[in-house]
Amino acid sequence: MGRADRRGGGILTAPVRRCAGCGERAPQRDLLRLALVEGRAVFDRDRRLGGRGAYVHPDPACLERASRRGGFARAFRARVTSAPQALDSD
Numbered sequence: 146m147g148r149a150d151r152r153g154g155g156i157l158t159a160p161v162r163r164c165a166g167c168g169e170r171a172p173q174r175d176l177l178r179l180a181l182v183e184g185r186a187v188f189d190r191d192r193r194l195g196g197r198g199a200y201v202h203p204d205p206a207c208l209e210r211a212s213r214r215g216g217f218a219r220a221f222r223a224r225v226t227s228a229p230q231a232l233d234s235d
């Protein structure tokens with residue numbers, strides 16, 4: 146299942162999100178989505194989890210900054226009791 150390439154349409158704009166780690170804006174598709182489940186930030190790889198999302202670059206430095214400096218709490222606007230420590234963890 147390929148994703149439709151809409152370039153050339155000229156109307157649709159790719160959604161942009163802010164990385165919870167470094168704070169830079171990036172196209173949503175270039176960032177990893179996390180969702181808050183019972184106070185824990187977890188990767189939402191299939192984008193199935195609802196609610197407010199947080200986004201980070203697929204970069205260990207951004208993940209660490211987001212979890213250690215409250216970036217996730219700011220993104221979720223909620224207390225976050227734990228967050229992934231590695232990009233390949235849950």
Ligand SMILES: [Zn+2]
Pocket residue numbers: 164165166167168169201202204207
């Ligand atoms: Zn980042």
